[in-house]
Amino acid sequence: MLMHPGELALTRYAAGSAAESLRRRVAGHLADCDRCRATVQSTRDVRAALKATAEASAPAALFERIMASRASGARALLPVEAPEALQLEVRTLRVGNGPTISRPVLWAVLGGAAAFGAIQVGGNYLESSAVRAITHADRTPPRRPAPLTLDTSIPAAGPLDARRMRPLNLQYGSISFAGGKTQSTVAGPRVQLRRDGGNGQWMAITSWPAGTRNSVPDTIWLNPETLEPARWHSSYRTNGVTTEISRQVAGNQLRVRRSTQLPAGVPMTLARAESLTKANGATDTSYTLPTDHATVALSIAHTTALMMAAPLAVGWRGRFTILDVWRRRISERPSTITITGSRRVVTPAGVFDCWEAVKRSEGWERRQWYRKSDGIFVGEALADINSPMFYRTILIAEE
Amino acid sequence: MTDALVPRGTPPTSLAALKRGDPAAMAVAYERHAPALLRTLTIMLGERSEAEDVVHDLFVGLPEAMARYEERGQFGGWLHRIAVRLAISRLRRRGRRGEVAIEAADGVGHRAEGEAVADQITVTDALATLPESLRVVVVLREYEGWSHREIAAHLGISEGAAMTRHCRALQKLRRTLEGDR
Numbered sequence: 001m002l003m004h005p006g007e008l009a010l011t012r013y014a015a016g017s018a019a020e021s022l023r024r025r026v027a028g029h030l031a032d033c034d035r036c037r038a039t040v041q042s043t044r045d046v047r048a049a050l051k052a053t054a055e056a057s058a059p060a061a062l063f064e065r066i067m068a069s070r071a072s073g074a075r076a077l078l079p080v081e082a083p084e085a086l087q088l089e090v091r092t093l094r095v096g097n098g099p100t101i102s103r104p105v106l107w108a109v110l111g112g113a114a115a116f117g118a119i120q121v122g123g124n125y126l127e128s129s130a131v132r133a134i135t136h137a138d139r140t141p142p143r144r145p146a147p148l149t150l151d152t153s154i155p156a157a158g159p160l161d162a163r164r165m166r167p168l169n170l171q172y173g174s175i176s177f178a179g180g181k182t183q184s185t186v187a188g189p190r191v192q193l194r195r196d197g198g199n200g201q202w203m204a205i206t207s208w209p210a211g212t213r214n215s216v217p218d219t220i221w222l223n224p225e226t227l228e229p230a231r232w233h234s235s236y237r238t239n240g241v242t243t244e245i246s247r248q249v250a251g252n253q254l255r256v257r258r259s260t261q262l263p264a265g266v267p268m269t270l271a272r273a274e275s276l277t278k279a280n281g282a283t284d285t286s287y288t289l290p291t292d293h294a295t296v297a298l299s300i301a302h303t304t305a306l307m308m309a310a311p312l313a314v315g316w317r318g319r320f321t322i323l324d325v326w327r328r329r330i331s332e333r334p335s336t337i338t339i340t341g342s343r344r345v346v347t348p349a350g351v352f353d354c355w356e357a358v359k360r361s362e363g364w365e366r367r368q369w370y371r372k373s374d375g376i377f378v379g380e381a382l383a384d385i386n387s388p389m390f391y392r393t394i395l396i397a398e399e
Numbered sequence: 400m401t402d403a404l405v406p407r408g409t410p411p412t413s414l415a416a417l418k419r420g421d422p423a424a425m426a427v428a429y430e431r432h433a434p435a436l437l438r439t440l441t442i443m444l445g446e447r448s449e450a451e452d453v454v455h456d457l458f459v460g461l462p463e464a465m466a467r468y469e470e471r472g473q474f475g476g477w478l479h480r481i482a483v484r485l486a487i488s489r490l491r492r493r494g495r496r497g498e499v500a501i502e503a504a505d506g507v508g509h510r511a512e513g514e515a516v517a518d519q520i521t522v523t524d525a526l527a528t529l530p531e532s533l534r535v536v537v538v539l540r541e542y543e544g545w546s547h548r549e550i551a552a553h554l555g556i557s558e559g560a561a562m563t564r565h566c567r568a569l570q571k572l573r574r575t576l577e578g579d580r
Contacts, residue, residue: 007570008563008566008567008570011566011567011569011570011573012562012566014569015565015566015569017547017562017565017566039573042573042577043569043570043573046522046569046572046573046576047541047569049522049576050522050526050537050541050542050572051541051542052522053438053522053523053542054438055434055435055437055438056434056437056438056441056447056450057434057437058429058430058433058434058437058454059451062433062451062454062455063425063426063429063433063458065455066425066429066454066455066458066459067422067425069455069459070420070459070462074459075459075460075463076456076457076459076460077460077463077464078456078457078460078461078463078464078481078484078485079481079484079485079488080464080467080468080481081467082480082552082553
């Protein structure tokens, strides 16, 4: 009587993952068994059908959304590093080819390099309870995010109190964190709030470190009472092409002026100049867009100003609309911030008693911390801090 | 000329231009890589809109992430790995198991030819009926070409478990496609 291999063994064989002994046994069997041969062939057909699945279409609207996000200053820290299990394997192999270094010494060297990159802090910016939660993330049952509620908003001149505002100069850093260790650190935005000497308006200024965005700071002038944006200005440079954008709010109209300057004296083909002009919009345009938002948050500095002026307490919920203007269109991203509790947060700039908040915006969810004494933004974690890998923006200096 | 606009299929995109976030270089990279990324991510996440969110985040962070790209590797493979890590992180957060995606057949596997359409939708539908734990493994193995070891490390499971899940997924797909449920 013919002994058939099990279905899993046949699948392993067809998938090319059978060990040598199993591979030989199945191959020998297949020579005499039509039924098992058909099973193997059928599994191979499934693999071929999978590989033949057409790629998805990539919509132009998605690309526009990406570029609009970047133009508005949004950045995402990506999980560039492989999981530690794979890194360890690679590092061990490299050591094997050179001088013999014991693993503890190797890790000490790597850990030291990581700590240096993390502004002399090992990355445990949260209290130990949070760190324990991260370390034991695999044993934490997955949680479904709470349902989104949009029941209240900040009225234009309601609970916001501009008298709470004061001049600020804050430096943030962005840190990726995984497996109980800081993986990488990059300089983040600098946020400044100050009075314009000319008209007494508050200026909310967000600047990005050189190399992450070739720009002069985004500056927003705020109505001194309502903190609504009165006008704002940004500029960025790519490939020597400078684009300046200024916008002004007048009633429910947004006046936009965009000018693009191609570099002078640089040899450039006509096609290249055309493509750059196309990518950056016409060289000098003005247009008007309707807007009727009482409260909008246009930058990190602007959000900081609004939160400083808001009466924060557990249960407080604010709604902002983030406006992106891109290629003559306004896209609106509703965003909510809800204060959910308190937490002591340790940062390189100090230890602060903070309100803990959840900010939600179009598929993003961030846990944020605002200082109780004055509402300034202390930091945030993208993604769930209980997941093994996440990213933080955190206050690293306050002047 | 390092910043040349390159027609589709002609490598490489200027990496220096990508690092600066140059819109033209971003457009070339998007056009070249987004279709395959969206296919993988839509099947992994079970929802087209979530796949688009991941591609959005990926490209928004790409210029800054380029600082840590080592040119000896394949750029496309590097990009796909980051996208998959973002997707795995999303799956962990939402913690859904075994849900059948309604959208899975939309936007993925569309083709104009007559019979091919029926085959394509059947394979895509069959994938959508797999539990998430099997679907993710089969996508990483068959579409992304990952080794069982790599899959195991990213999902936090053993190499043997990765291999078994891959085979179970193929078994289930075969039965579904043969009508033997």
